[in-house]
Amino acid sequence: MAEMMDVDNDECILCNETLSDSTVPTVKLGEKGMSGLQKAINARNDSFTIAVEQVVHVHCRKEYTNTNVISALKRKLSAPTERNSKNLRSQEVKFNYKTNCLFCGQGDPYQGRKTDFKLNPIMTLDYSSTCLKICDKLNSPWSDEVKDRMLFCPDLPAADAVYHQVCSTNFRTGRDVP
Known part of the structure; x- marks a missing residue:
């Protein structure tokens, strides 16, 4: 789990955008928010750390923890890289x-x-x-x-x-x- 640490509140850790824009809503992570975000980090196999009272964008947190987005990423990563496509004449050697x-x-x-x-x-x-x-x-x-x-x-x-x-x-x- 992530530890309590002194948090730098200049930018959102999820999107690396500045937090100083007052038009974009932000949220300060509590214990429960941090644990939910940590589960998403583990599910996505990412490797950054978060802390209690860290500030992130509301829409970034929602999208990052969305289970549908996570499962779509997993399907995309587990899908074979080579598609079963038809042989085209343009792909053949001249x-x-x-x-x-x-x-x-x-x-x-x-x-x-x-x-x-x-x-x-x-x-x-x-x-x-x-x-x-x-x-x-x-x-x-x-x-x-x-x-x-x-x-x-x-x-x-x-x-x-x-x-x-x-x-x-x-x-x-x-x-x-x-």
């Missing part, structure tokens, strides 16, 4: 046909030093139609993603689209993303 593999969406991490991950250009329109047929046959989340990329850009050679050879092989044979 896909670039010239630098990202059509199948895995990644660039060349080895800058051409490993042939499996070297980006190869798409040269023919037949490549698109063949891959679209495979997408329909596989009917998986990966094939849906690849199909969306292909349908967004119907002329992949003109867009300078690229792919990894290992990704193309895995996609055509029905294996997972490498």
Whole structure:
């Protein structure tokens, strides 16, 4: 509990505003008022001390000790910080046909030093139609993603689209993303 101490009456301990404004009503805390305020301090997990005969604003004390406000603060603090929101297209990583593999969406991490991950250009329109047929046959989340990329850009050679050879092989044979 808070102790009896010499109280500085310049400002309200709850809002840190001056108490000298005569238009705002104030109250001097008694034993009962101090104990009620101490319960609110404990419920809010705050760490300041109060004393008998300390002066505070009436509206500050009412709001600070309001159980509805305290429970709302507790709910807000206990709520998860990450909201369960829908995935938006604007939140997705931008896909670039010239630098990202059509199948895995990644660039060349080895800058051409490993042939499996070297980006190869798409040269023919037949490549698109063949891959679209495979997408329909596989009917998986990966094939849906690849199909969306292909349908967004119907002329992949003109867009300078690229792919990894290992990704193309895995996609055509029905294996997972490498």
